[in-house]
Amino acid sequence: MSEIHQLGEHTFYIDQTTNVGVYVYGKNCCLIDAGLDKSIGETVLKLITDKGLKLEKIFLTHSHADHAGACAYLKEQTGCTVYAPGVCAQLVRYPYLIPTTLYGGFPSARMRSKFVMPEACECEELSESVLPKGLSFMHIDGHDFEQVAFCTSDMVWFIGDAVSDKTTIDRYRIPFLYDIKAHLSSLERLKNTEGKIFVPSHSALVNEIKTLCEENAADVFEVCTVIKRLCQNAISIDELIAKLLGEFGIKLYVMQYELIGETARSYLSYLTEKREISCVFDGNKLLWKII
Ligand SMILES: [Zn+2]
Numbered sequence: 001m002s003e004i005h006q007l008g009e010h011t012f013y014i015d016q017t018t019n020v021g022v023y024v025y026g027k028n029c030c031l032i033d034a035g036l037d038k039s040i041g042e043t044v045l046k047l048i049t050d051k052g053l054k055l056e057k058i059f060l061t062h063s064h065a066d067h068a069g070a071c072a073y074l075k076e077q078t079g080c081t082v083y084a085p086g087v088c089a090q091l092v093r094y095p096y097l098i099p100t101t102l103y104g105g106f107p108s109a110r111m112r113s114k115f116v117m118p119e120a121c122e123c124e125e126l127s128e129s130v131l132p133k134g135l136s137f138m139h140i141d142g143h144d145f146e147q148v149a150f151c152t153s154d155m156v157w158f159i160g161d162a163v164s165d166k167t168t169i170d171r172y173r174i175p176f177l178y179d180i181k182a183h184l185s186s187l188e189r190l191k192n193t194e195g196k197i198f199v200p201s202h203s204a205l206v207n208e209i210k211t212l213c214e215e216n217a218a219d220v221f222e223v224c225t226v227i228k229r230l231c232q233n234a235i236s237i238d239e240l241i242a243k244l245l246g247e248f249g250i251k252l253y254v255m256q257y258e259l260i261g262e263t264a265r266s267y268l269s270y271l272t273e274k275r276e277i278s279c280v281f282d283g284n285k286l287l288w289k290i291i
Pocket of ligand 1: 062064143144161
């Protein structure tokens with residue numbers, strides 16, 4: 001059963017599979033992320049309505065379905081305005097782009113499940129001018145096309161999917177990433193950020209963020225090392241994905257294959273830019289090899 005927990009004078013969060021932030025100003029409130037679907041939206045709306053609050057705005061850290069899926073229901077029920085950073089606002093409006101970019105072509109019905117493709121919702125681009133007094137954001141790109149963290153006047157940070165806890169890293173081994181270089185620089189920025197409480201979307205709250213940032217960066221460096229070892233001999237992307245799944249004991253299903261596939265391609269781009277890996281052709285096959 002979800003509950004609303006107070007973190008500061010104006011700051012609350014609702015414990016869901018995706019933690020939902022609630023920032024209160026007067027009789028109004030805004031959410032930071034919304035959750036996966038209508039059912040989560042109903043729970044969230046009941047909890048804030050029971051506190052006598054009116055939902056005015058939703059601020060998304062990024063576009064992924066487990067953060068944006070409940071927006072359509074909440075907007076329909078309350079007339080609230082939804083905001084997301086940069087191009088993520090367009091992905092919330094046209095969510096078929098999410099499975100399309102994951103798969104690299106027209107996605108089948110299985111690839112368009114609610115866990116990947118949120119219900120379409122009108123969404124505006126986030127800017128400083130639309131924030132309620134006391135709320136601010138900073139860019140922490142890398143996990144999605146764009147991503148932001150929000151800080152409330154109580155110095156509580158909602159940091160989206162910038163970090164996973166050690167248990168999650170050990171279980172999934174290759175957390176989804178879009179831009180490895182941007183992710184590493186975001187971890188560096190986040191590590192030195194002042195705050196009283198940090199709320200990751202899928203892990204327990206922490207008072208100190210430095211350790212999580214360092215553990216997540218260490219995981220990226222380890223994945224790079226493994227990929228370079230697997231590319232000692234020229235290897236195709238599909239062979240690399242298969243070997244990564246085997247190496248880390250990751251159970252395969254369609255969504256997982258897509259997530260690992262896009263992340264592996266992002267690692268190859270990162271290592272190519274660092275001139276540690278390059279692509280070669282074997283007949284008509286594109287292969288990847290350590291330099
Ligand atoms: Zn995400």
